[in-house]
Amino acid sequence: MIFQRGSLILLLFPVYFVNADIFVNYSGFNIKVLEQSGKTVVGNVSNLDVDPNSVKLQFAEIKEKDSNGSEVGKSMIPPHTFSTFTKQSFSFSNTTNVTYQNITATMFNFTANLAPINATLRTSVYLFKEEGKVTDANETTNIKVGNVKFIINIMNWKFCGSSGGVNCKQGSTGEVGRYIDFSIVISGNRSASNATKETSDGDVYNLGGGAGIILSKKVKYDDRNWTNMTTGYPKMTTTGKHQMFTFRLENFNTSAQYSLTVAVGNFDGETGNRVGSKGTTVSTTVRGNGSTVGGNGTTGSGKDTTISNTIRNSSNTLSLSFLLTLLSICLFYFCST
Ligand SMILES: *[C@@H]1O[C@H](CO)[C@@H](O)[C@H](O)[C@H]1NC(C)=O
Ligand SMILES: *[C@@H]1O[C@H](CO)[C@@H](O)[C@H](O)[C@H]1NC(C)=O
Ligand SMILES: *[C@@H]1O[C@H](CO)[C@@H](O)[C@H](O)[C@H]1NC(C)=O
Ligand SMILES: *[C@@H]1O[C@H](CO)[C@@H](O)[C@H](O)[C@H]1NC(C)=O
Ligand SMILES: *[C@@H]1O[C@H](CO)[C@@H](O)[C@H](O)[C@H]1NC(C)=O
Ligand SMILES: *[C@@H]1O[C@H](CO)[C@@H](O)[C@H](O)[C@H]1NC(C)=O
Ligand SMILES: *[C@@H]1O[C@H](CO)[C@@H](O)[C@H](O)[C@H]1NC(C)=O
Ligand SMILES: *[C@@H]1O[C@H](CO)[C@@H](O)[C@H](O)[C@H]1NC(C)=O
Ligand SMILES: *[C@@H]1O[C@H](CO)[C@@H](O)[C@H](O)[C@H]1NC(C)=O
Ligand SMILES: *[C@@H]1O[C@H](CO)[C@@H](O)[C@H](O)[C@H]1NC(C)=O
Ligand SMILES: *[C@@H]1O[C@H](CO)[C@@H](O)[C@H](O)[C@H]1NC(C)=O
Ligand SMILES: *[C@@H]1O[C@H](CO)[C@@H](O)[C@H](O)[C@H]1NC(C)=O
DSSP states (O other): HHOOOOOOOOHHHHHGGGGOEEEEETEEEEEOOOOOOOOOOEEEEOOGGGGSSSEEEEEEEEEEETTTSSOOOOTTOOOEEOOOTTBBBBBEOOEEEEEETTTEEEEEEEEEEEETEEEEEEEEEEEESEEEEETTEEEEEEEEEEEEEEEEEEOOOOOOSSSSSBBBBTTEEEEOEEEEEEEEEEEOSSSEEEOGGGGGGEEEEEEEEEEEEEOOEEETTTSOOOOOTTTTEEEEEEEETEEEEEEEOOSSEEEEEEEEEEEEEOOOOTBOOTTSSOOOOOOOOOSSOOOOOOOOOOOOOOOOOOEEOOTTTOHHHHHHHHHHHHHHIIIIIITTO
């Protein structure tokens, strides 16, 4: 009976069962990324969405600016700007075991084609299984078990007014893009406050509830060396418990790479990402040249559970969400009456 009714619902709302999100779990530390929007949650409990201490990251906007910081390309069709990612879909790689700067990690990529302007946004995610140190340019960050690093690449963005770029106009005036301001909204248990620098040479913030984030101040453009981000960036804007972090990327040819780190579990505002404690570091890096991040697929040690490495159309996940959905429909609409 239950299954007949469930099957009926399935026929009526088949799209309800499509679930291509990714969930990666290592030793109690969890990362979830939604296929639609790329919304990311990191925490140390199974039910990430109801945990007030989990850290949520959402790509917010990408705006192209001229040398005065005024937005350009707004009136282009399609516009040279992304002000929401809620309708953007992402695809996932498989998860693999790698080493990143000699630290074992489980990693995966999630990638979006920013279709209107044919640019690519790729985020590489590393969930570390060991402690150690990660150094980009002269900037070193202490890594603990469960820390997660996100490496973000923006690739093939065609700037307004650049050679090989786009001829953007506001009325009859040509526009020249000098920067991309890329923003991510990050929220935790409470609004971010500065934490000590012991954890990293980057900017360190405490989010409360045992969580923190570490924002690199370095950027890599194309195949060039790491450089300091433009003065005044990363820039934080706070609204309640949410804060938007804006990363300013200077005009590049093919790619820009940036990284940030988020810690959950036992991050402490005074002593930072403490040695010996558990913590999750989520680190995002925008990659410059599409080169491989991390090692060569070396198998790490320790308990590694990928609950659902869900690629589009994965039959396992479909059947799991199918069963779970049948059960919830049953519980809420049928079985209780
Ligand atoms: C991680 O996955 C394992 C295996 O599915 C599960 O037993 C455990 O509860 C998960 N841990 C958390 C914190 O979700
Ligand atoms: C993931 O791994 C499976 C099995 O090894 C393989 O069939 C599939 O093509 C891989 N998917 C991607 C996106 O690499
Ligand atoms: C990498 O890790 C191994 C084992 O932990 C260690 O023996 C080796 O010295 C490390 N190499 C570097 C370059 O840190
Ligand atoms: C989009 O970008 C890809 C790779 O950069 C390129 O091969 C393709 O031709 C581009 N498509 C359009 C419509 O510009
Ligand atoms: C917090 O840290 C940032 C970056 O280091 C700095 O610019 C800012 O002034 C600090 N804010 C406070 C309130 O200390
Ligand atoms: C890049 O860094 C390397 C090593 O630090 C240095 O030798 C080289 O001169 C740098 N290149 C540029 C263009 O700054
Ligand atoms: C790294 O340190 C060297 C020597 O102190 C300095 O010349 C260089 O500019 C620094 N690089 C960055 C990206 O800060
Ligand atoms: C980058 O910033 C660091 C720290 O503020 C500073 O020591 C270094 O000289 C800067 N590098 C360049 C190339 O400006
Ligand atoms: C999980 O995180 C909470 C803070 O949200 C912390 O109190 C707890 O000790 C952590 N649990 C583990 C097993 O690390
Ligand atoms: C993630 O993307 C990078 C760059 O394209 C690639 O080298 C790496 O193999 C990808 N990882 C997986 C698990 O597909
Ligand atoms: C992969 O890494 C392992 C351990 O560091 C090393 O022994 C092996 O030679 C590497 N393989 C390749 C193809 O680089
Ligand atoms: C990664 O390594 C662990 C052992 O540490 C293993 O259980 C797991 O299956 C591996 N995952 C992948 C995707 O290869």
